[in-house]
Amino acid sequence: MKKLRFSINNIATLVVLLVLLLVMSILSPVFFKSANLINVMQQVTVNAIVAVGMTVVILTGGIDLSVGSIIALSGMIMAKMMVEGDMNSVAAIFVGILIGAVCGLINGFLIAKCKLQPMIATLGIMQVARGVDLTIAQGRTVSGFKPFFRKIGVGTIPGTTIPVQIVLMLVIYLLIFYLLRYRKFGRYIYSIGGNEEATRLSGVNVERYKMMAYVLCGVTAAIASVVMTAKLNSAVPTAGEGYELDAVSSSVIGGISLTGGVGSLWGTLMGAMIIGVIKNGLNLLNVSSYLQQVVTGIIVIVAVLADAFKTKAVGRKKSN
């Protein structure tokens, strides 16, 4: 099973990341400054957190296209609670995460119990959640949060310059990694992705674990929304649009196979970092926007090819 700590997959991704860091430092004198590196990590955080849940879902052989809408919806509701409902930050965050969990639960129900295709089901929820979000928002942004909430977005660990959100991201990664590697949950998730029917016939409640995966995905999207809303100091109705693509790309670049059952969560983190470093570099170097589209397209193609190549290479290696 390829969730070894450092399989060939992960080493390749790590090499790509290191090469990128090297190239960027050469091309731009400011890239390797600590201020910029911290910026990069911060810029990566929102996507990296979403990608955690997405990875778990993809490991089961599914996908969740609704995360962007969940980000918007949970963020908007949280913001309204705090600003119009005068709720305190902690309670509002709890509500936001609950919204994420509920959306995830609905996704999970449609996919695990009603046996809908994940792409179709989550596409539908993507529309519904966005619709609800826009209706609630009525086209207006909501801002003016309490300092405690803001701190999540801009605060640093006391005595250091390390932003809170980065720590939060790492904590989430550690926690979910632990779940995936050391708990039943993880074992079953990988097994479901490897062969869902064989797993069911081994006496595992496949439906329950698939639902849990989608709930987790909704929750991480909501957490990402907390970070983003705090950082931007406002909830925007059009937030999160297209964020599912970055999350999926991070996972795929990181070695998570879209067919399920393969890949390590740390690969996803590296994938998210690769994407973040590239974006950061493109900005620093002021690469023209047309060229950026080309770069984007190439990255997607490379990611998909790499996925196909790794699957084949692994197959070849194993058949000795």
Add this chain to the structure above:
Amino acid sequence: MKEKLILEMEDISIQFPGVLALDHARFDLRRGEVHVLLGENGAGKSTIMKILSGINTDYSGKVIYKSEEIQCKNVQEQKRRGISMIFQEMNLLRNLSVAENIFMSQRPTTKIGNIAWKTMMKNARKLLDSIGSDISEKALVSTLSVGQMQMVEIAKALSYESDIIIMDEPTSALTEKEVDNLFRIISTLKEEDVAIVYISHRMEEIMKISDRITIFRDGKYIATKDKTETTIDEIIALMVGRELQDYYPRIQVKPGDKRLEVKNIRQGNTLKNLSFYAREGEITGFYGLMGAGRTELMRAVFGADTIDGGDIYVNGKQKKIRSCKAAKDSGIALLTEDRKHQGLVLDFDLNANMSVTNLAKIMNAFGINSKKENRNSQQLVDIVNVKTPSLKQVVKNLSGGNQQKVVIAKWLNSESSIIIFDEPTRGIDVGSKVEIYKLMNQLKKEQKAIIMVSSELTECMGISDRLYIMHEGKITGCIDEDRIRNVSEEEIIKYATGSADE
């Protein structure tokens, strides 16, 4: 005798990474004969035939074909020479028609290079008729049964006017009728002086169809016997290199209480009001022809499929079994018929496959402990005797017999008290078969209740302590422990074909 020899392979050796797959092996073949090639998994019988058909080209040794020494360099060349191989997993393109498949590499063309469809269809029809097949040459391969696909493969081989046709496990997925049909075609081919190499594990078939039998063991040639001059026991002994006391090792254990009792199971048109029981310390067999509903019954008992009615009792208590998890929690295990796709996660290693039924066993306070897991897996591997280089080996690469053992290990890990084996020895070499029987006996001794579904009559009769026979969704017969030793094959077949008076 020499004049009738169409093929002589001498001193054939071939090396694969880490293993000498063939060690100065030899094989010869006469025109018009059916020559069975026999051996355990890894014996080299498929390997030598793959050399002959041009797939494995890196060999040393001499191949004399039609009195001329030849080099077997590639498949197309061998086909043109008249040597074709039909594989277990067939090489047909499902989206194309029968005729297109038959003439896949040699489409008849018109003068300007287009495909001459009419000619192709006509020729395909001729070939199909020559083997007595009524399949339409226009039919899409995806609509054919496995047996029919085999006919197409044979026709394909004939389209090359093959003088040697190699069949690798041709009957493993065929119905009885299709097997008879195949044998009829083989007779026809014999009459036309086509030589047939027949690789199989099925003893009854081998004794029926062969003229000569060659045994390989560990990559070496062991012996060639005339069918008329040998017995099954002798062949098996040559195959495994040791005397087998009992082909079907049977042990006596005093049966205990009813572990599993099933009453009035109904499922659509497939299962019609079935009741049976299985006791601890006993192997309860289920025999029947294809379509009898045995697999469906076991899946229903295991909660893999829903039922319309009926009750299940485990250890005397009624259980609601609506899911596999519920069945497992009640102590039932099912080793599915399709071990590769339903019993294993092929891309995962042994650890991952075996541990999934009992994660609690390998966990400590922190979580899954890899030392505990390795230890547990090693124990299981030792019990079932899986031959594998390591626990981290991906199960896709194991032989069929070893894969089946991994599945058994997985369910042993669950410590279930009722274990259902659905076709446990299908497609497995004799040596591994015996090991599996011995395992089942061991479980019997441990007072587990074993249920075995099998399509091999001799296996059912040889291993079961009690035997149910099914036909079209009903249990038509039940042979109890007092009769199982002396019941006749005919009687069981009568039950299986639904022609016994109730």
Add this chain to the structure above:
Amino acid sequence: MKKMGKGLAFLLAVVMIFSFSACGNGNDQTDTAGTTDTTDKTNDGDPADAKADGDITIAFIVKSLENQFFTDAKEGAEARATELGININYLAPSGGQADIEGEVQLMEDSIIKGVDAIIIDCSDNAALNSSIKKANDANIPVVLFNDTVDMDDLDALGGHIDSYVGLNSVEAAKKVGEYCIENSEPGKVAIIEGMSGVVASTERVEGFKSALPDGFEVVASQPADWDKNEAYNVMQNILTANPDVSIVWAVSSTMGMGAIQAIEDMKMQDQIDVYDFDCEADDVKAIKEGKLCATLRYPTHEWAALALDTALSLAKGEQVEDAVYTEVQVITPDNADTLN
């Protein structure tokens, strides 16, 4: 990674169509207060000049109700309709901007209903063209609002539009640029673009740039996909590479707000003048708080009303200009108080 934008949005829309074709139309429909009856008219050649104003119905179809622009346009259009005493159906597809098929359906429904004129903001520059042609054939005047369509493609189909009521983005952006050079010292300029290749973005960028003389050097121009978070990150990165930037031009309000947040978090607000486009509520607030130097207001209410006027004239058979541009206004600290 840049979001894929239009292409993927269209693809997703197609997928959605196939999965939701059974869902029917959950389209937004609003009838103006009071005058809700829209009798089915069979269209016969002549426009409704014989009709009393009270019988005139105009369909106003927009891309979505996703942001303030469209909700403001709705208010403006409906208010004007009440003023004029005509009926208006203000419609948007349920799937938002990506639901091109939904918008097509709304247009075709309106044609069948026999409305007297159609005002439409097309979500795609070609997908609505055949519907426009259908409206032409039914003798229903078509007024384009805000977004343009591919005229060559429309021509090829044999269709035409009767008028365009829009925003001259280039001129509008130029006005902001002109204010900028009056208001800010010459220095290094950073531009935050919308989505690469999108006309609205390019026009705004070029318009602003065209007003800049030597001395105002554009050192960075990066796309942020109209997204606030993206704009925050882009601003952060631009300022890391160019810490001496003193002027920022963001081509939308959302992105402008994101840029301002980044500037504040980097404590560079004193050295940077920010200009943006759109004039949403956040912009006015930001101007009053001194965080934003100026924004571009296209008075959406008046713009929508202008579209309605144009459409009404056409419905009555009168002549109108081929293109009518709405007034724009640069909002600065001086006149921000006039807005709420």
